[in-house]
Amino acid sequence: MAAARTLRIGLIPGDGIGREVIPAGRRILEALPSSLGVKFSFVDLEAGFDTFKQTGVALPDRTVETLKKECDGALFGAVSSPTTATKGYSSPIVALRKKLDLYANVRPVKSVAPSPAYPEPIDLVTVRENTEDLYVKEERTYDTPDGPVAEAIKRISTRASTRIATMAGEIAARRARVRQSLGDSSKQALVTVTHKSNVLPQTDGLFRSSSFAALAQQRFKDAGVKVEEQIIDSMLYKLVLQPAYYDVIVAPNLYGDLLSDTAAALVKSLGLVPSANVGDGFAIGEPCHGSAPDIAGKGISNPIATLRSVALMLDFLNEEEAAARNYKAVDGNLAEGKLLTPDMGGKAKTNEVVEDVIRRL
Numbered sequence: 456m457a458a459a460r461t462l463r464i465g466l467i468p469g470d471g472i473g474r475e476v477i478p479a480g481r482r483i484l485e486a487l488p489s490s491l492g493v494k495f496s497f498v499d500l501e502a503g504f505d506t507f508k509q510t511g512v513a514l515p516d517r518t519v520e521t522l523k524k525e526c527d528g529a530l531f532g533a534v535s536s537p538t539t540a541t542k543g544y545s546s547p548i549v550a551l552r553k554k555l556d557l558y559a560n561v562r563p564v565k566s567v568a569p570s571p572a573y574p575e576p577i578d579l580v581t582v583r584e585n586t587e588d589l590y591v592k593e594e595r596t597y598d599t600p601d602g603p604v605a606e607a608i609k610r611i612s613t614r615a616s617t618r619i620a621t622m623a624g625e626i627a628a629r630r631a632r633v634r635q636s637l638g639d640s641s642k643q644a645l646v647t648v649t650h651k652s653n654v655l656p657q658t659d660g661l662f663r664s665s666s667f668a669a670l671a672q673q674r675f676k677d678a679g680v681k682v683e684e685q686i687i688d689s690m691l692y693k694l695v696l697q698p699a700y701y702d703v704i705v706a707p708n709l710y711g712d713l714l715s716d717t718a719a720a721l722v723k724s725l726g727l728v729p730s731a732n733v734g735d736g737f738a739i740g741e742p743c744h745g746s747a748p749d750i751a752g753k754g755i756s757n758p759i760a761t762l763r764s765v766a767l768m769l770d771f772l773n774e775e776e777a778a779a780r781n782y783k784a785v786d787g788n789l790a791e792g793k794l795l796t797p798d799m800g801g802k803a804k805t806n807e808v809v810e811d812v813i814r815r816l
């Protein structure tokens with residue numbers, strides 16, 4: 456038998472419920488059966504607002520260097536970024552995405568069961584550009600006779616738009632292959648390009664034209680991937696009205712962030728929705744939610760978004776079998792519906808859900 460591959464995983468809990476869900480992610484990785492041929496070693500890393508308060512730095516160099524030099528992948532919890540300008544503080548996760556060139560933020564959203572509002576299954580993926588747009592964070596404030604004026608740069612490049620749309624096409628083609636292998640003909644492969652180029656013809660216009668050019672590749676046509684566009688405002692409207700229609704949605708950074716939280720509401724909780732920050736050869740699994748100060752410390756945060764982020768990270772690190780085992784265990788927990796956290800209408804604690812998922816591995 457081939458020796459098991461060992462993956463070194465950086466663990467960055469951050470703040471708030473990040474400190475509850477990242478240990479859950481580690482437990483799942485440790486519990487994966489060795490017969491899957493992959494083992495894990497871990498390194499604890501710091502980032503976040505608490506780190507900033509203690510050291511004056513939100514994203515220590517050691518965290519970035521250890522990820523670059525030692526790790527195959529990482530799990531990031533969430534950070535409590537202040538909503539008022541705080542001298543010296545800048546969001547560590549936004550910085551990390553850029554420093555490691557994790558150019559795609561992939562966020563699958565799947566309903567647990569039909570609901571009266573959404574009788575058809577919701578199963579879509581938002582593919583969000585992760586390095587530019589308004590998230591370049593180049594802001595300035597200047598005085599005018601009428602008071603201060605603030606401006607922010609929205610940067611869109613051909614390169615970033617092309618590579619994110621290419622990834623969206625690849626994800627759509629792969630999802631179509633999986634559906635086909637399961638005999639599922641419910642949905643055609645579709646990439647919806649979303650933008651606001653009716654108002655921003657240069658920035659969003661470039662995102663739109665680069666995306667269409669990337670998605671016109673013959674390999675996507677061969678895979679039967681249809682390409683449509685939807686302006687972001689009506690995109691959100693249609694997403695809420697008919698989410699089952701959508702397959703893969705590709706978006707510039709900010710719209711992608713808004714889309715995935717909206718989609719999370721349609722499947723009941725942000726606590727279910729995972730993400731992976733993906734670059735070439737590296738992935739950071741990260742639940743879509745934030746640090747949830749309203750429930751932090753109570754032991755009731757939903758760990759499922761993180762457990763699914765573990766699976767997504769494994770998928771991008773080419774450990775598909777381990778990822779599939781993880782997804783199946785999570786789906787089993789949700790389908791049975793006996794051990795659910797309060798956001799899902801249950802009374803279970805975080806640890807009870809984790810233990811139930813581990814039993815199902």
Ligand SMILES: NC(=O)C1=CN([C@@H]2O[C@H](COP(=O)(O)OP(=O)(O)OC[C@H]3O[C@@H](n4cnc5c(N)ncnc54)[C@H](O)[C@@H]3O)[C@@H](O)[C@H]2O)C=CC1
Nearest residue numbers: 533534535536548725726744745746747749750756757798
């Ligand atoms: N990637 C990151 O590190 C992110 C960090 N944040 C930060 O998080 C802080 C709080 O932001 P909010 O706007 O309140 O968003 P949030 O995502 O933390 O919470 C929104 C709502 O969802 C609930 N929720 C979130 N995750 C949950 C889980 N796993 N289980 C059960 N319920 C859950 C919360 O209790 C809250 O009611 C802010 O400081 C913000 O900067 C927000 C989004 C992403």
Ligand SMILES: O=C(O)CCCC(=O)C(=O)O
Nearest residue numbers: 534536546547548549712
């Ligand atoms: O609060 C922060 O530091 C980052 C929030 C960014 C965000 O919501 C996301 O990208 O998912």
